[in-house]
Amino acid sequence: MPQSASLKLDDKEYPLPVLVGTEGEKAIDTRKLRADTGFICYDQGYGNTGSCESAITFLDGDNGILRHRGIPIEQLATFSDFVETAYLVIYGELPNKSKRKAFGMLLRQNAAIETQMQRIFEGFPKDAPPMAMLSSIVASLAAHYPSLATNNFEKDLANFDLAAAMAISKVRTIGAMIYRYQRGLPYIFPKQDLPFCDNFLHMMLSEPYQEFIAEPEVARALNLLFLLHTDHEQNCSTSTVRTVGSSAANLFTSLSAGICALSGPLHGGANVSVVQMLQAIHDEGDDGTRFIAAAKNGSKSNRLMGFGHAVYKNFDPRARIIGKACEEVLNKLGKEDPLLTIAKKLEEAALKDDYFLSRKLYPNVDFYSGIIMRALGIPNSMFTVIFAIGRTPGWIANWREVASNPKGRIYRPRQIYIGPVKRDYVPMAQRG
Numbered sequence: 001m002p003q004s005a006s007l008k009l010d011d012k013e014y015p016l017p018v019l020v021g022t023e024g025e026k027a028i029d030t031r032k033l034r035a036d037t038g039f040i041c042y043d044q045g046y047g048n049t050g051s052c053e054s055a056i057t058f059l060d061g062d063n064g065i066l067r068h069r070g071i072p073i074e075q076l077a078t079f080s081d082f083v084e085t086a087y088l089v090i091y092g093e094l095p096n097k098s099k100r101k102a103f104g105m106l107l108r109q110n111a112a113i114e115t116q117m118q119r120i121f122e123g124f125p126k127d128a129p130p131m132a133m134l135s136s137i138v139a140s141l142a143a144h145y146p147s148l149a150t151n152n153f154e155k156d157l158a159n160f161d162l163a164a165a166m167a168i169s170k171v172r173t174i175g176a177m178i179y180r181y182q183r184g185l186p187y188i189f190p191k192q193d194l195p196f197c198d199n200f201l202h203m204m205l206s207e208p209y210q211e212f213i214a215e216p217e218v219a220r221a222l223n224l225l226f227l228l229h230t231d232h233e234q235n236c237s238t239s240t241v242r243t244v245g246s247s248a249a250n251l252f253t254s255l256s257a258g259i260c261a262l263s264g265p266l267h268g269g270a271n272v273s274v275v276q277m278l279q280a281i282h283d284e285g286d287d288g289t290r291f292i293a294a295a296k297n298g299s300k301s302n303r304l305m306g307f308g309h310a311v312y313k314n315f316d317p318r319a320r321i322i323g324k325a326c327e328e329v330l331n332k333l334g335k336e337d338p339l340l341t342i343a344k345k346l347e348e349a350a351l352k353d354d355y356f357l358s359r360k361l362y363p364n365v366d367f368y369s370g371i372i373m374r375a376l377g378i379p380n381s382m383f384t385v386i387f388a389i390g391r392t393p394g395w396i397a398n399w400r401e402v403a404s405n406p407k408g409r410i411y412r413p414r415q416i417y418i419g420p421v422k423r424d425y426v427p428m429a430q431r432g
């Protein structure tokens with residue numbers, strides 16, 4: 001392992017420190033490069049830039065490895081549940097019995113949305129995009145609980161446990177309320193005695209005099225979905241949360257920004273686009289050939305949705321777990337979904353195609369997650385909201401890391417300016 005690096009500009013050499021992470025990831029520390037040389041590093045989209053040191057999630061995209069606080073995702077998916085994994089991701093250790101109980105209690109006690117906040121929903125059109133509603137309503141938590149959202153690192157960290165539990169629990173309640181609001185249904189309030197996922201399904205699907213009792217397979221599958229989305233290193237939404245948080249913006253405001261970033265179809269919104277694509281293939285009676293051919297023309301708007309990943313250049317371990325769970329859930333519920341058959345054929349065809357093979361484009365987590373959600377009775381419009389509920393603990397953990405880093409700087413990248421050089425203002429009368 002090299003211990004030092006240097007950059008040579010003409011004849012002058014500049015030493016650059018080398019950083020090595022606990023899993024052997026290597027970086028060249030260029031923080032002083034501009035001060036020493038006048039040069040910045042150019043890396044559009046930060047694809048090869050480490051923006052922080054983090055102890056939360058390790059991801060090795062070449063080898064399909066994902067670990068939270070050191071524990072492989074496969075083990076968490078098999079032995080843990082969403083709430084326990086959320087605790088692990090946020091606090092760094094698996095909770096013992098009493099800590100798990102206390103955390104669960106805090107989530108239960110902070111699930112409800114108070115009356116004044118409920119009125120916010122009425123300001124939205126019934127057909128508003130759910131993620132636009134979610135981000136706005138989550139941002140409003142800062143207005144409703146100002147003592148937890150002071151925009152002061154120290155004060156906000158002093159109330160962190162409550163704010164974090166509130167965010168995890170209320171994001172779920174708000175998600176369920178968006179579902180009800182859009183359908184003109186009365187809100188169903190959380191029940192203290194229900195586990196996290198059962199409570200979500202209850203708030204979404206119960207009727208005033210008819211409680212929805214989730215089948216164990218359904219609650220388990222939802223738990224798995226949330227768990228698999230808990231955190232994912234410095235993805236677009238998480239780095240957004242860190243960027244916003246680095247300005248000392250409070251947790252709720254930072255989470256709201258993360259929700260906005262997640263909504264895009266190249267990120268969390270892909271789960272909706274995948275099902276739309278599979279449905280279109282189904283409706284056209286096509287075998288996917290048209291979509292595969294269109295995806296190869298290089299246009300961003302025709303990409304094969306659910307394929308490719310910014311860092312996984314092998315397989316996405318979450319996609320493997322979800323793909324398997326998808327079949328199990330459909331079998332257990334005795335449901336058949338023609339879209340699953342289409343998805344499998346599409347995957348097979350794409351993975352034989354040199355375009356996808358040579359670019360290392362494999363199915364990602366979103367490729368199968370929509371099919372599971374359909375089987376659980378969750379409509380397309382809610383898919384990205386489900387993703388956001390799952391990702392909330394990861395965003396919270398990352399916000400906390402930023403807020404509690406005494407040496408942290410505000411996130412402020414540089415750019416290479418390519419606009420016009422200096423020119424004079426032209427008065428209106430002289431403009432052509």
Ligand code: ACO
Nearest residue numbers: 266267268270295298303304305306307308309310359364
């Ligand atoms: N279909 C067709 N071609 C693709 C796809 C795709 N899904 N993804 C990437 N490519 C092509 C690119 O056009 C590029 O081709 P080129 O080398 O000929 O120019 C090459 O593969 C490399 O792609 P990049 O753009 O470098 O990939 P990047 O890392 O920037 O993008 C991304 C990753 C956004 C996930 C991309 O693969 C994509 O758009 N996938 C579809 C949307 C999707 O499923 N998003 C969910 C990601 S998972 C998540 O956010 C939870």
